[in-house]
Amino acid sequence: EVQLVESGGGLVQPGGSLRLSCTASGFTFSDYSMTWVRQAPGEGLEWISSISSSGGAMYYADSVKGRFTISRDNAKNSLYLHMNSLRVEDTAVYYCANNPHWGQGTLVTVSS
Amino acid sequence: EIVLTQSPGTLSLSPGERATLFCRASQSVSNNYLAWYQQIPGQAPRLLISGASSRATGIPDRFSGSGSGTDFTLTISRLEPEDFAVYYCQQYGGSPPWTFGQGTKVEIK
Numbered sequence: 001e002v003q004l005v006e007s008g009g010g011l012v013q014p015g016g017s018l019r020l021s022c023t024a025s026g027f028t029f030s031d032y033s034m035t036w037v038r039q040a041p042g043e044g045l046e047w048i049s050s051i052s053s054s055g056g057a058m059y060y061a062d063s064v065k066g067r068f069t070i071s072r073d074n075a076k077n078s079l080y081l082h083m084n085s086l087r088v089e090d091t092a093v094y095y096c097a098n099n100p101h102w103g104q105g106t107l108v109t110v111s112s
Numbered sequence: 113e114i115v116l117t118q119s120p121g122t123l124s125l126s127p128g129e130r131a132t133l134f135c136r137a138s139q140s141v142s143n144n145y146l147a148w149y150q151q152i153p154g155q156a157p158r159l160l161i162s163g164a165s166s167r168a169t170g171i172p173d174r175f176s177g178s179g180s181g182t183d184f185t186l187t188i189s190r191l192e193p194e195d196f197a198v199y200y201c202q203q204y205g206g207s208p209p210w211t212f213g214q215g216t217k218v219e220i221k
Contacts, residue, residue: 035210037157045149045157045200045212059208099147100159106155 002101006094010104016086022079022096023058030074032092036081038092049081086110114139116213121214124221131188132217135201140181142205148177148186150191161186196220
């Protein structure tokens with residue numbers, strides 16, 4: 001069974017940093033590109049970043065470019081999202097995804 | 113950036129009725145790489161359709177997708193109680209960003 005489990009969310013002050021992790025199981029992780037999608041409270045879905053299977057290509061939404069970094073460790077079946085210079089508007093549930101599989105999400109709250 | 117506009121914003125229907133949801137792109141979606149998702153409150157999105165018309169594994173055949181270019185449709189032939197949810201389209205063709213529409217809520221009338 002495919003599983004994607006996010007972790008690392010929590011409460012952080014504006015300007016702070018956080019690293020999200022997504023641990024994958026049930027499929028050959030290194031064969032697939034991976035994606036982070038977020039959803040602010042009461043809002044719709046926002047694609048924010050994707051990474052190729054090898055990690056050699058990374059893509060970002062303008063809203064996070066220069067502040068967030070996506071990475072992966074294929075030996076550990078893990079995907080990461082390093083978030084710096086966090087803003088109140090980054091408050092959201094963050095999902096990792098590899099269609100059709102999605103994790104359950106981890107909540108990031110940016111507040112003073 | 114391709115902007116996806118979904119209509120209507122809310123659809124009020126009864127179980128057993130047919131639901132038709134629309135997604136219009138601001139420019140042609142490359143290779144018709146258009147997906148539809150269902151999201152029930154408190155849950156992660158679920159992929160229903162990819163490539164505009166291919167049902168994902170395990171998705172009932174009452175869900176169907178159609179369209180090409182800039183205009184796409186998701187049809188639910190007969191609404192079941194578990195189908196009342198929010199539906200999103202997403203384009204994933206060409207270069208990023210791979211944008212989502214703003215969603216259509218299907219509610220019980």
